């Protein structure tokens with residue numbers, strides 16, 4: 001059987017498109033964030049509360065991804081800021097070219113902050129850079145406190161975890177401290193806010209994080225926005241000279257196996273030993289340990 005390495009090619013084309021977007025965002029001073037979470041995690045609800053809190057003079061725009069409908073755009077358009085729906089017709093994630101097309105006709109010089117709501121999915125969007133300064137993962141308390149361990153890729157890549165629907169904590173067997181510990185076992189420096197969009201809890205912490213990160217990014221105009229705010233996709237938390245995480249995203253069997261492993265170190269050991277994972281640098285580094 002001949003294997004055609006399509007996934008790797010698609011991802012590297014996306015990397016090019018994302019780099020061009022990131023440069024464009026930097027040129028025009030656009031601070032972009034990419035919101036990723038399971039279907040129904042509360043992405044649109046959090047954006048509703050966010051837009052509601054902003055003065056009409058703020059230069060904010062939203063792109064929202066959906067497989068089939070424009071329901072989220074209809075919800076978000078009520079707040080008076082530019083909003084566009086990206087309907088992916090089946091694809092489980094946004095990619096950089098979809099974002100580029102959706103921006104056509106907007107004057108980026110008039111946008112300071114761009115929220116991108118990804119398609120509801122905790123796995124597929126993780127691999128697709130959209131030129132954003134930060135990935136933000138939403139984990140709702142109805143999903144289970146073990147989810148950072150089951151879907152570590154996005155918790156590793158996100159700079160912020162928003163724990164959503166905390167108004168439901170009295171009714172669900174979700175241990176918030178354990179969820180946070182699980183997320184930090186994957187990504188020790190991940191920042192965390194707890195929010196409820198319906199009960200309007202914790203929203204100041206969320207809004208302050210966004211404003212602080214935007215200020216931090218915009219105060220350093222000499223570097224491209226993504227390089228300032230966001231970890232490069234192969235950031236190495238172990239500081240030992242090899243790339244982390246390995247480029248397992250081009251290898252779906254490896255990605256599936258990686259998703260079943262707990263802590264970052266356990267995952268590291270697992271990937272390095274797994275015949276499904278093809279990152280030779282990681283394997284070489286492991287052999288040296």
Ligand SMILES: Nc1nc2c(ncn2[C@@H]2O[C@H](COP(=O)(O)OP(=O)(O)OP(=O)(O)O)[C@@H](O)[C@H]2O)c(=O)[nH]1
Pocket residue numbers: 037038039040041042043044045046072119120121164165166167168195196197198199
């Ligand atoms: N109790 C409670 N419900 C919430 C909260 N945030 C959102 N919801 C509800 O959860 C459901 C899904 O919320 P959405 O904001 O549509 O979720 P989403 O992540 O945008 O969903 P998709 O775009 O379909 O992936 C809706 O019924 C919301 O009213 C919250 O803070 N508390």
Ligand SMILES: [Mg+2]
Pocket residue numbers: 043044045072117
């Ligand atoms: Mg939504």
